[in-house]
Amino acid sequence: MDKIYAFYQGKIVDEKDINISVRCKGFNYGLGCFEGIRAYWNDQTEQLNVFKLKEHFERLLRSCKVLNLNIPYSSEELSDYTVELLKKNNVKYDVYVRPIVYKGAETLAPSLLDDDNRIVIYFQKIGQCLNSDKLKVGISSWTRLDDDMIPVRVKPTGGYLNSALASLEASNNGYDEAIFLTRNGNVAEGTGENIFIYKNSTLITPPVSDNILEGITRNTIMEIAEKELNIKVIQRSITRSELYEAEEAFFTGTAAEVVAIVEIDNRVIGNGKKGDVSKKLKKIFEEIIKGENKKYSKFITLVY
Ligand SMILES: Cc1ncc(COP(=O)(O)O)c(C=O)c1O
Structure with missing residues (x-):
């Protein structure tokens, strides 16, 4: 297999040379934060299009701030390193890019005070992630974490x-995915x-105060629904029974x-088929992420 390069602590290195100790706090206690970024290869333009690259690193830095993980890079620098990394690996297919910042210290206790902060950026090939394009989902018996427990508004x-x-429970119950409710019983989000x-x-989409991640795709969909389809978009709490209706x-x-989503808790949503609004939004979204919609070229970073 060809050498795979990753970014580690300021350098692009052979991924095999990155070693994480079994004693590392990030591994032992989950002391870290991460991002998930997609880059789409377009055969026609022979270009790799990274979607909202800088926004993802801005969110990573917000996660770092909340968790007291300090790294000496700006979102612009991290974006540039990511482009360099994809180029160096000669990526010409769809990929998922995963930056992670974590506490590297090997001492006992789950302390966020340590100043041994590390950053890795690696990538992997990706296709469609969920196992269906018409999901049957269930409300989880696991409540969404509250912001004063673990802040899920960041990552x-x-x-x-x-x-x-919640994912495990959903799949054990025969569902494709789970929906979380908040402690107050409001709809929050899926598992990812x-x-x-x-x-x-x-x-209608839940507000950030209902313990959701401030999703970058969510922002994009709200923008294109209003601007391209002239649909009114509101952020407000949603109750469980509103989902069914x-x-x-x-x-x-x-x-x-x-x-x-075509079924929730075995209740058919709408006519049980993919809805027209989601189909239209998906189509516009797909043009944007492949770099084919010039109006939204500001969302795309070109690698080549
Ligand atoms: C819990 C959770 N909610 C929502 C999302 C969607 O956010 P985004 O559109 O920024 O990927 C993700 C994915 O990162 C997630 O992990």
Whole structure:
């Protein structure tokens, strides 16, 4: 296999040369934060299009601030390193880029005070992430973490145990994915996706105060729904039964992209098919991420 390069502590190195100790705090206690970024290869233009690269690093730095993880790089520098990394690996296919910042110290105790902060950026080939484009989902019995427990408005590695438990339960129950409720019973999000419902000509998505990640795809979808489809978008709390009565429901996320939900807790959503609004949004979104919609070329960083 060809050499794979990754970014580690300011340098682009052979990924095999990066060693993480079994004693590392990041590994032992989940003391870290991360991002998930997609880059799309376009055969026609022979270009690798990275979607909202700088926004992802800005969010990574916000996660770092919340978790007291300090790294000496700006979002511009991290974006430049990522482009360099993709070029160095001669990537000409769709990839998922994973930056992680973590506490590298090997001493006992889950302390965020240590100043041994490390950063790695690696990538992997990716296709469609969820196993269906018409999801049957279930409400999880696991409650979404509250912001005063583990702040999931940003992306702490340890918080994903909450997601993993909900995913496990969903798949054990025969669902494609889970939806979290907050402690108050409001709809929050999926395990790695934001959620939207459509009813009465309005697109509704939970507010950030309902313990959701401030999704970058979510922001994009809100913008294109308003600007391209002239649809009213509101951020407000959604109750469980509102989900069942929605005309349409769908998830958004870097990995999931835009994906229709056709059943929730065995209740059919709308007519049980992919909704027209989500189909239209998905189509525009796909043109944007492949660099084919010039109006939104500001969302794309070209690698070559
Ligand atoms: C819990 C959670 N919610 C929502 C999302 C979607 O966010 P984004 O669109 O920024 O990928 C993700 C993915 O990163 C996630 O992990």
